[in-house]
Amino acid sequence: MIVVLLNYVVDLAEIDALRPAHVDWLKxxxxxxxxxxxxxxxxxxxxxxxxxxxxxxxxxxxATDPFALAGAAEYSFTEVAPSILAPGLEALAG
Incomplete structure (x- = not known):
């Protein structure tokens, strides 16, 4: 599993304008x-x-995220291997 952190590098008004496309991309x-x-x-x-x-x-x-395409956010990536999970989160292990 990869944990991805985004940091916005533009004004929140620009983020808000891009958010619907970003949410569609997430969905x-x-x-x-x-x-x-x-x-x-x-x-x-x-x-x-x-x-x-x-x-x-x-x-x-x-890199296909609308935030990335617009240069609106920076991304950091960390690969993790969860080994202890709360009940109901077993899908995160695989």
Whole structure:
């Protein structure tokens, strides 16, 4: 699993304008089985998502995010192998 952190590098007004396309992109990733979870940072300075796939696959997929295409966010990627999970989160192990 890959943990992806986004940091916005543009004004929030630009992020808000791009958000509908970004949410559609996330929903497509969910439907494809690539996306596991996503959300905003608090305070809203960026976001995060958990994705399935190799580091290279997730990096390539993230490059198609409308935020990335517009140069609105920077991304950091960390591969993790969860070994202790709360009940109901078993899907994160695979």
């Amino acid at each position: 497509a990733g969910l439907a494809e089985g690539r996306l596991l979870a996503a959300g905003r940072k608090v305070p809203v300075t960026g976001g995060m998502f958990l994705a399935r796939g190799s580091l290279e696959e997730v990096q390539a997929w993230a």
